Amino acid sequence: MPPRTAAIQNAAIQSAVTLPAEFYRRPADIVARELLGKYLVRRIGDETVALQIHETEAYVGAHDLACHGRFGCTDRTAVMFGPAGYWYTYLIYGMHWMLNVVTGEVDQPAAVLFRGAGNSRGPGKLCRELSIDKSHYGLPATAKSGLWIEDRGYTIRRGGILRTPRIGIDYAGAWKDKKLRYVLKDS
DNA sequence: GCAGTGATCATA
């Protein structure tokens, strides 16, 4: 590897900063949009993998007819009613783990679903690739959990984000058409 | 187009 390239990469790594809890303590749609281009980082033992996030969805609160928190606080959704910056994982269709991060204020259930990062397309495949499951439920998005998110200085070009309705929520009435899915165009 | 797969929750 040429020295110049190595120097640039080292500079990029040095500028990486783990997103703080305050980043997540905002409306889910804002967080979902700003998570694009950030890096989802997974550490297992000595191995560290960082994947650039290119697709997210926002579930914005109890009034959102697609949000799991709409039926109140249950065993599964309890973490969504807690503070922002914690992982919400759940199993769907008996097979696929989904990864979300809790956003917003305490007692107001909201989260962002990770639908794509790196070469993974789809929330189930992403969790399979990074070995994410029930063990992450309720853990903070920090290095000590082995799963966190970094800002590595990537800036999205103007008009670089596509907004569409969310996937797989046709039951959600008026909310099924709201553009709460965010996609990085050059992904 | 649709089967696979099992946790979760409401109902009883």
Place this chain on the structure above:
DNA sequence: ATGATCACTGCC
């Protein structure tokens, strides 16, 4: 205890 549902994926 039982049954419906489900923020998906991969193969037909």
